[in-house]
Amino acid sequence: MNVFDRYAPFIQDYIYRSGWQALRGVQNAAGEAIFGTEDHVLLTASTASGKTEAAFFPILTLMDEDPPASVGALYIAPLKALINDQFGRLNELCEEAGIPVTRWHGDVPQTQKRKLLRKPSGILQITPESLESLMINKHMEIPSLFGDLRFIVIDEIHSLLRGDRGMQTFCLIERLCKLAGCSPRRIGLSATIGNPEAAGRFLAAGSGRRTVIPRFEGGKEVWRLSMEHFFNTDPQADEGKQTVPETPVPETPTDTAPKAADPGMGYIFEHTRGKKCLVFTNSREECEAVCQSLRQYCEANREPDRFLIHHGNLSASYRESAEEEMKDDDSFMSVCATATLELGIDIGKLERAFQIDAPFTVSGFLQRMGRTGRRGSPSEMWFVMREDHPEPRAMLPDMIPWYLIQGIALVQLYIEERFVEPPRTGRLPYSLLYHQTMSTLASCGEMTPGELASRVLPLSCFHRITQEDYRILLRHLLEIDHISRTENGGLIVGLTGERIVNNYKFYAVFQENIEYSVRSGPEELGTIVKPPPVGDKIAIAGRVWIVDEVDHKKREVYCTLVKGNIPAYFGDVAGDIHTRILERMYGVLNEQKNYPYLMRHAVCRLQDARETFLRSGMQDHPLVHLGGNMWALFPWLGSYAFLALERFLKIRCGKRLGLRGLNPSRPYYLQFTMKADEETFYRMAAEEAEKEFDPLELVYPKEVPVFEKYDEYVPDELVRKGFALGVLDVEGMKQRVRGWAERYHK
Numbered sequence: 084m085n086v087f088d089r090y091a092p093f094i095q096d097y098i099y100r101s102g103w104q105a106l107r108g109v110q111n112a113a114g115e116a117i118f119g120t121e122d123h124v125l126l127t128a129s130t131a132s133g134k135t136e137a138a139f140f141p142i143l144t145l146m147d148e149d150p151p152a153s154v155g156a157l158y159i160a161p162l163k164a165l166i167n168d169q170f171g172r173l174n175e176l177c178e179e180a181g182i183p184v185t186r187w188h189g190d191v192p193q194t195q196k197r198k199l200l201r202k203p204s205g206i207l208q209i210t211p212e213s214l215e216s217l218m219i220n221k222h223m224e225i226p227s228l229f230g231d232l233r234f235i236v237i238d239e240i241h242s243l244l245r246g247d248r249g250m251q252t253f254c255l256i257e258r259l260c261k262l263a264g265c266s267p268r269r270i271g272l273s274a275t276i277g278n279p280e281a282a283g284r285f286l287a288a289g290s291g292r293r294t295v296i297p298r299f300e301g302g303k304e305v306w307r308l309s310m311e312h313f314f315n316t317d318p319q320a321d322e323g324k325q326t327v328p329e330t331p332v333p334e335t336p337t338d339t340a341p342k343a344a345d346p347g348m349g350y351i352f353e354h355t356r357g358k359k360c361l362v363f364t365n366s367r368e369e370c371e372a373v374c375q376s377l378r379q380y381c382e383a384n385r386e387p388d389r390f391l392i393h394h395g396n397l398s399a400s401y402r403e404s405a406e407e408e409m410k411d412d413d414s415f416m417s418v419c420a421t422a423t424l425e426l427g428i429d430i431g432k433l434e435r436a437f438q439i440d441a442p443f444t445v446s447g448f449l450q451r452m453g454r455t456g457r458r459g460s461p462s463e464m465w466f467v468m469r470e471d472h473p474e475p476r477a478m479l480p481d482m483i484p485w486y487l488i489q490g491i492a493l494v495q496l497y498i499e500e501r502f503v504e505p506p507r508t509g510r511l512p513y514s515l516l517y518h519q520t521m522s523t524l525a526s527c528g529e530m531t532p533g534e535l536a537s538r539v540l541p542l543s544c545f546h547r548i549t550q551e552d553y554r555i556l557l558r559h560l561l562e563i564d565h566i567s568r569t570e571n572g573g574l575i576v577g578l579t580g581e582r583i584v585n586n587y588k589f590y591a592v593f594q595e596n597i598e599y600s601v602r603s604g605p606e607e608l609g610t611i612v613k614p615p616p617v618g619d620k621i622a623i624a625g626r627v628w629i630v631d632e633v634d635h636k637k638r639e640v641y642c643t644l645v646k647g648n649i650p651a652y653f654g655d656v657a658g659d660i661h662t663r664i665l666e667r668m669y670g671v672l673n674e675q676k677n678y679p680y681l682m683r684h685a686v687c688r689l690q691d692a693r694e695t696f697l698r699s700g701m702q703d704h705p706l707v708h709l710g711g712n713m714w715a716l717f718p719w720l721g722s723y724a725f726l727a728l729e730r731f732l733k734i735r736c737g738k739r740l741g742l743r744g745l746n747p748s749r750p751y752y753l754q755f756t757m758k759a760d761e762e763t764f765y766r767m768a769a770e771e772a773e774k775e776f777d778p779l780e781l782v783y784p785k786e787v788p789v790f791e792k793y794d795e796y797v798p799d800e801l802v803r804k805g806f807a808l809g810v811l812d813v814e815g816m817k818q819r820v821r822g823w824a825e826r827y828h829k
Contacts (some may be wrong), residue, residue: 277503
């Protein structure tokens, strides 16, 4: 098939106007799959490869040839900013054919939404949360809005494969199709899919269709990658070293600053000058600290401020001004950011990205790397790994630079194996079950228990949940008045439940802290949790402010700008690190391989870490004696298997081994005191792992491990079960424990 010839004339004109010489591999492959089959399609190609056009050129052609009688294509994206970014591109593409494009999220005027409801047509762009709101508040309009829906395009689908938000999205798609009586094809788009077959099954769940994953030549990936290590105070790792292998040398800045108080920040400050860069951090707190520090360097060097900030707790105006500044090709401002700028918003021609410490996932690394290298130049990322000098009498685990080793492991896993984290399946999502139950009742009104169960339980993500579990949940919701029974015996949302369902925050299934709006005069700066008392300082928007007033009723904090430097706090961030990353970290320490992207300090710090690793016996012994009764265990397990091991040792083995004071540094090591010797530890742990035991035994007595947003409304017994059987990786943990015993007894 000649895909270009198959496109509608207005698409061909757009391609000519854009000056394209030929279609890219992804566009030819997508065209063949969409035009030539009736299947779902999963498109995986690098960032800025033209995936959006690859999907929409054939979709719009088909819609132009046979106009749908309702919205014809639904575009779901994880961020409003991504919708806004794609809106302009799609609008330009659709204008000539008269196909309307409508955005639907909190910042869109009601007039545009009413226009679509009056005459449903074209493309609708929406976030999962706004789709949830639409299903509840416009329930009666769903059949007319989507009765002839042909396609659902899910952008950045990798971001929806490992948590409740992704399962919520697919619940909504299944509910919408059933209600509207439509059977649209699903098109998933991503630059980073680890297991395409598993992702394809996830994409097709509950639809009765299969997924096609087109293969095509995507062109050679070219990266500029460097990784440097800094102790937060001098001396650095290379000081006093006689011989250091040849390492790449970063370009020397034209105007070298005085010796930096914080060498890592000084390095970033110097190598962003005269360039447009992104500086990625792993948390909002760290983002604030880094931005404050870099702005202080500007002040100390008498340079104008050249750093902006972008994260989820900032007001929309702050975020949007950073996005606009980045789109200006003549700007040399840099933005300190979290994952909010990880996804596909086009922020112009970036020269490089910096990553402070290691991200949690290979997927995150690839997404951040892909922010650069658009418009023909290679992707470029500079890792900056930081740590404090170990104390003079520090224990063994503190001698390993964990972030540096993790960063190398992430890069090597992708280079060597093309590994990216697979979807997380096999969970027991009771929190989401509560949410979808309340959403279904709120949108449909009174239903019998049987009707409600027949709407909710068949949703594909609840395949592991039994009818008995559902009965337990419904009985509990009746007891706490989240649902009520009518005189006819039907179920409706109860008075207590209404307060939850009628709040706009109900539409989201991801955790949110109770947030206070922070204001300075008329300007909203963003939001924080746990506001401090009047007179204390807070950090937000990359600056420091003194609190003048806290209004707890309105949840508002009023403040004034001051000078200074303090840490920020926005709530906890949990890392989800895969076991393959930890295993590759062991490999990094155990091999003598050189990595061409390591800079001088990093090479020296890795040498030191490898010597520590060999001297300590960690190579052959996961359990290392630290002296006296102190031991350290290095299990090389990901977050959820590590959590299972921690509980297994405490609950199943603790008494027999005389094990006390279990002190985890997740997911790297466990430190504890123990009366037994090494051989006894391996033998007893293996004996316990061989026994058949209920994973529920790894939940502490009276513990209710609330993990997801709505767990607090779920019966305790289901929360415990969901944690034990759906969160803890007991099988992964048992395999590792058995492996120790086998290896030790050889």
